[in-house]
Every structure is written in C-alpha cells, then in structure tokens.
Amino acid sequence: MDFMELFNLFVLIFVVLIMSSYVLLASISISALRNYLKENKSINYEVLMSSAISPKISVIAPAYNEANTIKENIQSLLSLNYPNFEVIVVNDGSTDDTMKLLNEAYKLKKTEADYQHVIPTEKIREVYHSSNPAFSSLVIINKENGGKADALNAGLNAAKNDYVVCIDVDCIMDKDALLKMAKPFMQQEENRVIAAGGVVRIANSCIVKGGRLVEIKAPKKFLPRTQVLEYLRAFLLGRMGWSKMDGLLLISGAVGMFDKKIALEAGGYDPNTVGEDMELIVRMRRYMIETKRAYTVKLIPDPLCWTEAPETIPVLRRQRSRWTRGTMETLWKHRKMFFNPKYKLLGMVSIPYWFLFEYLAPIIEVTGIIITIYLIVMGMISWNIFFLLLLFVYTFAVMISSLALLTEEFTFHKYSRLADFSKLFLAALLEPFFFHPFTVYAALKGNWEKFRKKTAWGEMVRTGFNKSN
Numbered sequence: 270m271d272f273m274e275l276f277n278l279f280v281l282i283f284v285v286l287i288m289s290s291y292v293l294l295a296s297i298s299i300s301a302l303r304n305y306l307k308e309n310k311s312i313n314y315e316v317l318m319s320s321a322i323s324p325k326i327s328v329i330a331p332a333y334n335e336a337n338t339i340k341e342n343i344q345s346l347l348s349l350n351y352p353n354f355e356v357i358v359v360n361d362g363s364t365d366d367t368m369k370l371l372n373e374a375y376k377l378k379k380t381e382a383d384y385q386h387v388i389p390t391e392k393i394r395e396v397y398h399s400s401n402p403a404f405s406s407l408v409i410i411n412k413e414n415g416g417k418a419d420a421l422n423a424g425l426n427a428a429k430n431d432y433v434v435c436i437d438v439d440c441i442m443d444k445d446a447l448l449k450m451a452k453p454f455m456q457q458e459e460n461r462v463i464a465a466g467g468v469v470r471i472a473n474s475c476i477v478k479g480g481r482l483v484e485i486k487a488p489k490k491f492l493p494r495t496q497v498l499e500y501l502r503a504f505l506l507g508r509m510g511w512s513k514m515d516g517l518l519l520i521s522g523a524v525g526m527f528d529k530k531i532a533l534e535a536g537g538y539d540p541n542t543v544g545e546d547m548e549l550i551v552r553m554r555r556y557m558i559e560t561k562r563a564y565t566v567k568l569i570p571d572p573l574c575w576t577e578a579p580e581t582i583p584v585l586r587r588q589r590s591r592w593t594r595g596t597m598e599t600l601w602k603h604r605k606m607f608f609n610p611k612y613k614l615l616g617m618v619s620i621p622y623w624f625l626f627e628y629l630a631p632i633i634e635v636t637g638i639i640i641t642i643y644l645i646v647m648g649m650i651s652w653n654i655f656f657l658l659l660l661f662v663y664t665f666a667v668m669i670s671s672l673a674l675l676t677e678e679f680t681f682h683k684y685s686r687l688a689d690f691s692k693l694f695l696a697a698l699l700e701p702f703f704f705h706p707f708t709v710y711a712a713l714k715g716n717w718e719k720f721r722k723k724t725a726w727g728e729m730v731r732t733g734f735n736k737s738n
Contacts, residue, residue, distance in 0.1 A: 273640060273643070273644055273649070276636075276637070276640055277637070277640065277641065277644070277650075280633060280636075280637035280640075280641075283625075283633055283637075284662070286626075287626050287630065288665055290622070290626060291506070291669055293510075294506060294507055294510035294511070295506040295507075295510070295669070295672060296510075297509075297510035297513050297514065298505060298506050298507065298508075298509035298510035298513070298676075299506070299676060300513075301509050301510065301512070301513040301570075302505065302509055302570055302676065302680055305570055306680060312452075322455055323351070323352050323353065323448075323451060323455065324430070324431060324432045324451055324454055324455065325353045325354065325430035325431060325432070326351065326353070326354040326355075326430055326432050326433070326434055326447055326451065326526070327354065327355050327357055327424070327427075327428035327429060327430040327432070327433045327434070327529075328346055328349075328354055328355065328356045328357065328433075328434045328436065328447075329357045329359065329421060329424030329425065329428065329433055329434065329435045329436070330342070330343075330346060330356065330357070330358050330359070330424075330435075330436050330437070330438040331359045331361055331417050331420030331421055331424065331437075331438060332358055332359065332360050332361065332363065332367055332420075332438040333360075333361045333362070333363050333367075333414070333417070333420070334363045334364060334365045334367060335363070335365075335367055335438050335439060336363075336365040336366040336367050336370055338438075338439050338577070339367055339370055339371065339438065340370060340374050341441070341477055341480045342438050342439060342440065342441065342480065343356065343358060343371075343374070343375075343407070343438075343480070344479060344480030345440075345441050345442050345480030345481060346436075346442060346480075347404060347406065347407060347480075348444070348479070348480055348481070349442060349444060349445075349446060349447050350444050350445050350447070350448060351447040351448060351451075353430075354406065354430070354447060355406045355407075355408060355428075355429065355430065356406055356407050356408065357408045357409075357410065357424045357427055357428060358371070358407070358408070358409050358410070358438065359410045359412065359420040359421070359423050359424050360409065360410065360411045360412065361412060361414050361415060361416070361417070361419070361420040362391075362412065362413050362414025362415070368411060371409055375399040375401060375404050375407060375409070376399060376400040376401050377397040377398070377399060377400070377409055378397060378398060378399075378400045379395050379396070379397055380396050380397060380398045384396055384426060384427055385426050385427075386426060387425070387426050387533055387537075388422040388425060388426055388533065388536070388537040389422075390412065390415060390419050390420075390422050390423045390426065391412055391413040391414065391415030391419055391423075392412060392413045393410060393411075393412045393423065394411045394412055394413065395410075395411045396408065396409070396410050396411075396427070397409040397410075397411065408427060410423055410424065410427055415540060416540055417522070417538075417545060418538035418539055418540040418542070418545035419538075419540045421435055421537075421538045421545070422537045422538050422540070425529065425532060425533060425537055425538075428529055430529070431528070431529055431530065432451070432454060432526060432527065432528060432529060433526070433527050433529045433532070434447065434450065434524065434525070434526045434527075435522070435524075435525055435526075435527065436523060436524045436525075436574065437522060437523045437524075437576060439576060439577055440469075440523050440524060440574045440575060440576045441472055441477060441480065441481070441482050441574070441575040441576075442524070442573065442574055442575075443482075443571065443572060443573045443574070443575075444481065446467060446524070446573040446574065449467070449569050449571050449573060450465050450467055450524075450526040450569055450573065451526070452569075453465045453567040453569070454526070454528070457565075459563055460563045460564055460565040461528070461531075461557075461562065461563065461564045461565070462528070462564070462565055462566070462567060463527065463528045463531045463532075463553055463554075463557060463564050463565070463566060464520055464525060464526065464527045464528070464550060464553060464566045464567070465520075465525070465526045465566070465567040465568070465569060466508070466517070466519075466520030466521060466524065466525045466526075466566075466567070466568050466569065467521075467524040467525070467526075467568075467569045467571065467572075467573030467574055468500075468504040468505070468568075468569065468570055468571060468572050468573060468574070469500060469504065469521050469523045469524060469572075469573075469574045469575075469576055470497070470500060470572045470574070470575050470576075470683065471488060471493055471496055471497045471500060471575070471576065471577075471578045472575035472576060472577055472578075473488040473489075473490070473493040473577060473578055473580065474486045474487065474488045474489045474490075474493075475575065482575055485683050485684065485685075485689075486684075486686075486689060487684060487688075487689035487690075487692040487693050488578070490580055491696065491699070491703075492578075492579065492580055492581070492582070492585060492704075493578040493579070493580055494692060494693065494696040495696050495699075495700045495703075495704040496578040496579075497578075497693060497696075498670045498673060498674070498693060498696055498697055498700060499704075501670075501673040501674065501676070501677050502669060502670060502673045504568075504570070505570065505673055505676045505677060505680070506669065506672065506673050506676065508568050509568055509570050511568075511619070512566070512567060512568035514614065514618075515565055515566070515614065516614045516615060516618055516619040517550070517566050517568060517619075518547060518550060518551055518554075518615075518619050518620070518623055519546065519547045519550060520546060520550050520566070520568075521546060521574075522545065522546035523574050523576050524573055524574040525546065527553075531553055531556070531557070531564075532549070532553065534556065535549070535552050535553045535556040536552065537549075539552070539602075541598075541724075542595055542598040542599065542602070543591045543594050543595045543598070543724070544591075544592065544594065544595015544596055544598055544599050545595070546595075547595060547596065547599050548595070548598065548599040548602065548603075550566065551599055551603050551606075551615075551620075552603070554566065554615055555603060555606060555612065555615075558611070558612055558613070558615070570680075571681070572681055572683060582707070585707075585711070586707075586710075586711045586714065588711075589708055589711035589712065589715065590711050590712070590714045590715035590718055591715065592715070593628070593631075593711070593712045593714075593715025593716060593719070594715045594718060594719045594723070596623070596627060596628050597628065597715075597716070597719050598719075600620070600623065600624055600628060603620070606620050607620050607621060607624065608620075608621055631708075631709040631712035631713060632712075632713070632716070634709060635709060635713065641655060642655075662701075663701050666700070666701045666705070667697055667698060667701070670697035670700065671694065671697055674690065674693055674694060674697065678690065
C-alpha cells in the first residue's frame, strides 16, 4: 500500500470516527436534555428570587465600539430577574460614541470606588456610577484598550461579589438567565461548581423592545440563518453531551458564570490569546485537577442569551479565523494534557477530540479532497465512487442539522411558526454547498494567520437589533 492509498484509508477511518462521534454525542445530549427538562419542569424561579441562599452576582460586560446596541443591551442586563446583582460595563477604549451614549443614558458621575488591581490590566481611566438612583447597581469602567480578555480582567478586579457572569455586551439576555445559571452553584455538593455556561441563540431579524426579545423569527438572510443551525448543533447536540460526561472544554464567551475565587486563583483571562473563553475554562479545570480538588463544569441548555451573528462574509471570516487561532493557542498552551491520564477524561478524551475533530478536521478534509481528485485523474478511483461518497456525506450533514432542528422543536420550541421552521430546514439543505466550504476556508485562513503571527482580535461590525414600535 503506497502513501496515497494509506492516506485515503486514514481519511476514511477519520470520517467514520467523526460521524460516529456526532451520533454518540447527539444521543447523550438528547438524553441529558430530556432529563434536564423533566427535573426542571416544576421549578418555581420566583421562589429562587426570594431565597436567602441565592448567590450574589457581578455581571461583567466588556464593550468596544458598541454604539449601535449599547443602550438596549445594558437595559436588558439591568432588567434581569435576580434578587442581588451588579452590572459592570467595561468600556475598552472605544473610538466611537459608546461612552457618550452611556453618559447620556445614565448620567454618569466619577466614583472613588476601591478598585483592586488583582490581575494586571491596561490603565483604568475612570470608574463611574449613575447619578440616577434607579441604576444604582450599574458600574462603568473606562479604560485604555487592551482587548476583550483585558477588559474582562478589569471587570473581575472590580467585581464585589463571589460569582461573576461574563457576557458579550451585544447580547440580549433571557430575563431568568441569572436564576437558571445560579441554580447549579446553589445545588453543588461534593464537587465544587467552578463554571456554568448557557446556550447562545441567534437574534438576527428578531424583534427587540426595551432590551427584551419580544418576537423570535428565523433570520431573513441566509448567512445568519445557517448560523442558527450551527449553534443548535453545537449546543443541543454537542456541548450538552460533553457537559453530561463532565468533559466540557468551552463555555461560550457570550455568557458564562464563574466562581470568582477560582478564576482569580487560576490567573484570570489570558490577554495573549484570542480564544480567551476556551483557554480560561481549560486552565481552570487544569488548575483544579493539579491542586487535587473535586470540581465540575455545567451547561444550562435553556436559551439564555441571544446574540447578533455576522451578516457579511468579511466579518464572518474574521470571526471564524479568530476561533481557529484561539483553538490553536489553547491546545498548544495546554499540550501537556494531551493523552495524559493525570487529567482523566479531559486529557484522554476531550483535548484529543478537540484537536482531531475540531482543529485538524478542516485541514484533513481539504487534503483528502485534493488527494482524492488526484487519484481520480490518475485513474485509481472512479468519479462514481467519489460522488457516491459526497452524497453520503451530504445526507449525513443534512440529517444532523434536521435532528438539531427537531430537538429544538420538541424541547424549547422557540421557532413556533411553520414558515420559520421551513426556512431553517431549507438552509439545512443548502448549507453543505455554501456555508461549510466557507468555514473550512476560514479555518485554513486562521492557520495561515497564526503562522504569520497575527494577534489582532478582529473588529465585529454590528448592525443593531430590530426594534418594535
């Protein structure tokens, strides 16, 4: 067997393994979802609201050039259902009207608050409170630009409560998000809950009023519509399974709750990576294992956070390339854990899986296609076999997306109109031809950017949420 045949055998085994893993994860996720919904069916969150054991929370929202959505987003945060929390907005050196809009909306005044420099950050210019008593829980930190991780660290330094929720300021939060995220921390027994993540959904074309999502619609544009499917697959059929096995490596930077003490002990966010959300979780988990403390990380499957997805090719490309660079940085930084039994499931399964089936998958896919076409040209493989394999892969991709759609339909049922479900199903049929090849290209671009030592985070251009009259 020569190299070409050996490589094609490797690709075939790789494809079988990755497909099998998707089916296995989906099965575990669906089972975990059923159990979660059954256990939480009768929970009265109003009781939790008045509970004396509800943990105090600091919500940290970094903002950089978010003028298009800043008012609605902060309004959403301030109106969350929770008995005791503060909102810390960190303006990370915005060059647009973000600070001007904040001052107009909340009548800011400087404060001499005791800011603790536990984690080094870029210079803090001012700390503000609102002069309006109605917004007494709002804190605004104005600092020099240092990137998202640096802004989050500034928020950690300023947080006065034991638990922190770190979110993207462009998100719209479910009104009960803090109650649902706090629940695992209130229930912890033997294993200390060090972090809990929430499910993120796409808000493009949805209607927002008063900082709240009042009408959920499938996105009008194809690009964000395919991202709805992608997020459903990732959260409902992927991360829920990893959470059940306690092997979760990533809590989305859009919304996550952390034990502040452990986050600080682990060193906070790393400003030298563009994948700060994944890197912090891996480092916190590694820290707990190395200090021999029992712990766990949870995922809340409820749609807790709605975010604006990229609607243009350039913005989406920058986002996906950045995700690839972040994955590379995290895996390299924690390469000691790779197939290391000391780190248990994390080292033996989670890290290797992420390396093989998340990071390497686009590289193997493109290389496999190039070699296969070469073998066809050389007459070693027939075109019929090639197209038959493509049909099989296409059918499997549509099946997984359809399963994600059906799972959403029979669990949270957020897309209640038949027209929305039909749009999403049509996107599932078209996605493998357009969206998937693009994400593969973006991943390869991310590898090239990392090779060229690009460190920029990349600007996300927002168009703002749809407003109801």
